[in-house]
Amino acid sequence: TQLLEQSPQFLSIQEGENLTVYCNSSSVFSSLQWYRQEPGEGPVLLVTVVTGGEVKKLKRLTFQFGDARKDSSLHITAAQPGDTGLYLCAGDGNQFYFGTGTSLTVIP
Amino acid sequence: GAVVSQHPSRVICKSGTSVKIECRSLDFQATTMFWYRQFPKQSLMLMATSNEGSKATYEQGVEKDKFLINHASLTLSTLTVTSAHPEDSSFYICSARWRGSGSYEQYFGPGTRLTVT
Numbered sequence: 001t002q003l004l005e006q007s008p009q010f011l012s013i014q015e016g017e018n019l020t021v022y023c024n025s026s027s028v029f030s031s032l033q034w035y036r037q038e039p040g041e042g043p044v045l046l047v048t049v050v051t052g053g054e055v056k057k058l059k060r061l062t063f064q065f066g067d068a069r070k071d072s073s074l075h076i077t078a079a080q081p082g083d084t085g086l087y088l089c090a091g092d093g094n095q096f097y098f099g100t101g102t103s104l105t106v107i108p
Numbered sequence: 109g110a111v112v113s114q115h116p117s118r119v120i121c122k123s124g125t126s127v128k129i130e131c132r133s134l135d136f137q138a139t140t141m142f143w144y145r146q147f148p149k150q151s152l153m154l155m156a157t158s159n160e161g162s163k164a165t166y167e168q169g170v171e172k173d174k175f176l177i178n179h180a181s182l183t184l185s186t187l188t189v190t191s192a193h194p195e196d197s198s199f200y201i202c203s204a205r206w207r208g209s210g211s212y213e214q215y216f217g218p219g220t221r222l223t224v225t
Contacts, residue, residue, distance in 0.1 A: 042216035101151035
């Protein structure tokens with residue numbers, strides 16, 4: 001059972017466009033993390049959000065944790081080809097649950 | 109951030125042989141490590157949770173006699189794929205749990221690409 005659903009599953013956009021990835025669940029998490037993974041490598045931690053309603057920024061990436069700590073979003077401004085990769089959210093509840101993943105391709 | 113290493117990064121083996129993959133936390137002690145399997149462009153599938161000094165907890169559908177996990181120290185966990193078959197070919201990733209500033213975080217190894225011929 002996948003507790004965390006990500007949308008969209010696949011996304012292909014032109015360089016310079018903005019995008020938002022959503023991570024939704026019916027469960028409450030004590031914290032939520034976002035990772036980016038490139039082919040053939042392990043996921044790399046981007047950010048951890050802990051407080052409901054929390055917003056964190058990492059250069060052109062903005063992460064938000066829902067007020068009820070059940071969902072999160074990742075917004076990328078002016079996407080670049082280097083942003084291409086698989087984005088994974090993961091929630092820390094009774095166990096550590098991964099989202100279904102969003103494969104992003106940014107076309108130059 | 110914390111660093112986790114995995115060895116080997118790639119391995120090719122013949123059907124019927126066994127392969128051992130090592131996962132090390134380099135700059136912190138990890139009481140809990142996790143092993144995942146991943147197919148192309150898909151999310152990570154948790155195989156088992158490895159606790160130092162005790163038996164691993166396997167997810168439903170994962171054969172514990174086929175995927176042997178040992179967590180002998182706070183910095184090392186190993187996954188042995190026994191009697192490997194071509195369907196075991198996959199990308200295997202380990203992670204180690206670390207308590208950051210107020211929350212648990214997981215740090216991942218670079219993964220091991222296993223190809224069984």
